[in-house]
Every structure is written in structure tokens, then in C-alpha cells.
Amino acid sequence: MSSKKIQSDIDRQDQVVAEARRNQAQREKTYRAQALKMYPWICARCGREFSGKKLRELTVHHKDHNHDNNPPDGSNWELLCLYCHDNEHARQQVADAYDAATPGGEQDLPATYKPFANLGDLLKRKT
Numbered sequence: 111m112s113s114k115k116i117q118s119d120i121d122r123q124d125q126v127v128a129e130a131r132r133n134q135a136q137r138e139k140t141y142r143a144q145a146l147k148m149y150p151w152i153c154a155r156c157g158r159e160f161s162g163k164k165l166r167e168l169t170v171h172h173k174d175h176n177h178d179n180n181p182p183d184g185s186n187w188e189l190l191c192l193y194c195h196d197n198e199h200a201r202q203q204v205a206d207a208y209d210a211a212t213p214g215g216e217q218d219l220p221a222t223y224k225p226f227a228n229l230g231d232l233l234k235r236k237t
Contacts, residue, residue, distance in 0.1 A: 141180045145170045145187045155194035169195045175202060 151160045151168055160168045171190045172179060179186050190198060 141184075141187065142170045144182075145184055145189060148184045149187075149189050152189065153191040153194050154188040155190055155198070158191055160191070167192050171195050171198060 146165075146168075151165060152158065153160070153168065154171075168189050168191055171188050173186050173188060176186070
């Protein structure tokens with residue numbers, strides 16, 4: 111093998127290693143990497159523990175559902191497994207659907223009946 115070929119292989123390996131280090135540094139800046147450093151690798155809902163290859167099944171859930179709200183203290187994050195994370199978003203979708211206006215755009219009018227309005231007068235009469 112020629113020395114040029116060997117040098118070319120070494121340069122290519124150096125490039126691969128440098129790129130891998132850059133990618134790792136960028137990953138560590140993400141909120142997921144920050145959350146994994148802050149919190150134990152346990153699902154906040156079901157309590158399942160994660161490590162090794164299974165760690166990829168642990169996700170970061172934004173408590174207020176705003177993915178742009180990433181405070182450095184991690185107060186808007188919780189670690190959830192894939193299943194609990196999907197369940198949380200499904201529950202939120204159902205809640206949003208029930209909060210929406212009724213079909214046809216009709217909205218319920220606020221209640222106007224005040225059951226205790228004259229209670230004071232009624233109590234005074236009986237004494």
C-alpha cells in the first residue's frame with residue numbers, strides 16, 4: 111500500500127472523528143440532552159427505568175405543550191417513555207376537542223340563576 115493511500119485513509123478517519131465530535135457537541139446543546147443530564151432516566155408517569163439502547167425510548171415532554179419554551183432549568187420538561195408521551199398527547203387532544211365550541215358555532219350561555227340570592231332573607235324570617 112502506498113504512503114499516499116495510507117495518509118488519505120488517516121485524513122478521512124480524522125474527518126469522520128471530527129464530524130462525530132461536532133455532532134455530539136450539538137446534541138448536547140439540545141433540550142433532550144440537557145433533560146437527560148438533569149433528570150434520572152425514569153418515565154415520570156409509569157416509573158419505568160431506561161438505559162443503554164432503550165434510552166432512545168425516553169422522550170422529553172413539554173408540560174405546557176410549547177416546544178419553544180425551553181427554560182435552562184428544565185422546569186417545562188419531563189421525561190416520558192414513548193407510550194406515556196403518546197397517551198399524554200392523546201389526552202390533550204381529547205380535552206381540546208371538548209373545549210371547542212359545539213357544532214354549528216353555538217355556545218352555551220352562562221347560567222343566570224342564583225340559588226342562594228335570597229337565603230339571608232329566608233333565614234332571618236325563620237328566627
